[in-house]
Amino acid sequence: MSRRSRSRSYSRSRSRSPGRRITLPYNAQPISDRDYFLKSDEFRLWLKDEKRKYFDELSGDKARSYFRKFVKAWNRGKLSREIYAGVDPSATSASSQTSYKWTFASKGSRTDHEALRSVCEEIAAATYAKNGSSSEPSTSTRGKQVGPTLPSSTDLQLARETEEDMRETERRYKRKRDKLETRDRIENMVGPKEVGREGMLEKKRARREEDRAYRERGDEGLEADESTLMGGGDDFQSVLAKRKAATERYSRAREMRDQELREKAGQMKEKEKATMDMFKQMAAKFG
Structure with a gap:
């Protein structure tokens, strides 16, 4: 076997050999780009704390690009332990997750503010319960949350x-x-x-009328009858009617x-x- 063939065989065997698996905090599992929606809460928290950005300010392509960086940091164990432990959306305020401000909410009464806050908490709790039912909970203290069907983020x-x-x-x-x-x-x-x-x-x-009047004007001045002078002519009445x-x-x-x-x-x-x-x-x- 030549040196070149041995080198190729060695490189292929290295590429097929599994890499060393990193133990993540709280026995968290590695993720991939397909977990974009499953890890949306952890991703939002990482964006705000690490990148000083809000998710709703990013375009779709930009958000996907940041999520790929988030996946790499997650799988390398570079994130904070609270992210691996799991993020409860109901425990965080809506203002910390987005820079958007509801214009109608700022004009409401205290009762309206309380009702809106309750709706936001119910939405977050239902979303968290839906995500928690599709995968194993990261901590033993996280319980199953049941709530009514609420409007989605869409x-x-x-x-x-x-x-x-x-x-x-x-x-x-x-x-x-x-x-x-x-x-x-x-x-x-x-x-x-x-x-x-x-x-x-x-x-x-109007220009033709002025030219004709100038041509007909004699040396003694313009001769006009009383109806023309007083505004009673046909031309004047026509102008008034048109106006x-x-x-x-x-x-x-x-x-x-x-x-x-x-x-x-x-x-x-x-x-x-x-x-x-x-x-x-x-x-x-x-x-």
């Missing part, structure tokens, strides 16, 4: 996204309303002006626009009311 994330969408819709509506009010104030001061083809034709007609028609068109368009904005505002308020009712029902049911 439902709560959806509620947060819905609230953010509603705030963004309200901001867009406010900007549009301010823009329309500014334009209305300007048009009220200077009056509505003709636009498009009709406006161009109106300017051309009145333009004003009516503007009023109708403005009324339709205001009605559309009012309908959108009503729909947005209904969605907001439905979201608030959902959270109130949750608090009343589990509080």
